[in-house]
Amino acid sequence: MKCELLKNAQLTPEVFVSHRNAPLSETGRLRLARCVVEDGWSLRRAAERFQVAVTTAQRWASRYRELGPAGMADRSSRPLRSPNQTPTRTERRIIKVRVLRRWGPARIAYLLGLNVSTVHRVLTRYKLAKLRWLDRATGQVVRRMESACCGDLVHVDVKKLGKIPAGGGWRMLGRIVGNRNAQADKTSGQRSKHRHPLRGYHFLHTAIDAHSRLAYSELLTDERKETAAAFWLRAQAWFSTCGFTVRKVLTDNGSCYRSHAFRDALGDIEHRRTRPYRPQTNGKVERFHRTLADEWAYARLYRSDAERCAEFPRWLHTYNHHRGHTALGGQPPATRVPNLSGQYT
Structure with missing residues (x-):
């Protein structure tokens, strides 16, 4: 039977496992589909033989009838239609504000009346550089200076x-007591001509x-x-x-x-x-x-x-x-x- 001969055949498609728990590779899908379409196996028998669900066997058999061996490859999970996707006009407004003002998703969303997650998703989709990678003055991506070896720069x-004045500053004692403490420590008991004497550095x-x-x-x-x-x-x-x-x-x-x-x-x-x-x-x-x-x-x-x-x-x-x-x-x-x-x- 053709199904048995396929085990020793050299197949063109490369073995590809979409995830580590996937029961079928591209080669396994092709074997299953040929057993159903060419050898006349029932969907239930093929599903039991390859340890998959009947609906899975039906899906790969249908793709084989429609596209042949090329239909065994994984398809993109992206939907054919996205009726709720952000309009292109709104996306352009988001990108324009990001480029000109260099704002984050929260400020852009407040300005345009959008949800923050929507703005973030648009910025991610168009792969715009993160703000921490940009020079705020020019908007250009910061170039990191990296020396090849020690001592180059x-x-x-x-x-x-x-x-810190003796006894602690305002962080420990509070601003009123800390500032008075600093003034007393600076003047050393002498009256200063300045209302707020300069602190030491x-x-x-x-x-x-x-x-x-x-x-x-x-x-x-x-x-x-x-x-x-x-x-x-x-x-x-x-x-x-x-x-x-x-x-x-x-x-x-x-x-x-x-x-x-x-x-x-x-x-x-x-x-x-x-x-x-x-x-x-x-x-x-x-x-x-x-x-x-x-x-x-x-x-x-x-x-x-x-x-x-x-x-x-x-x-x-x-x-x-x-x-x-x-x-x-x-x-x-x-x-x-x-x-x-x-x-x-």
């Missing part, structure tokens, strides 16, 4: 961080390697050119102890980085600057400062500035050697630096 920047100087995200950071008293130059010399020496040489440095256009003192500290290292008013170019160190603020500076309530400063070296070591980084596949920065911990010596 190091990002440098400064972040101002307000000091730490200047957090940071250098972060673009390839490994390994960071060197210090809490300093200012951001003058001499301070920035001395910081870079210490940072460069630290990166050398980690086993790589810095070749390029990227900074913003701050006065300390445009000074001759910082230029002399760099020496033969190539100095690149960001475009004015474009902090996104120096985004790796900007993102590090945000992580630092979330996980160290404001992660818990500190009773004094000294308590928070003492915690900083421990947090920085955790960041470099133990904290998983999303850009590195969940691994800490130290794993991208060859032989940093001496495991290959």
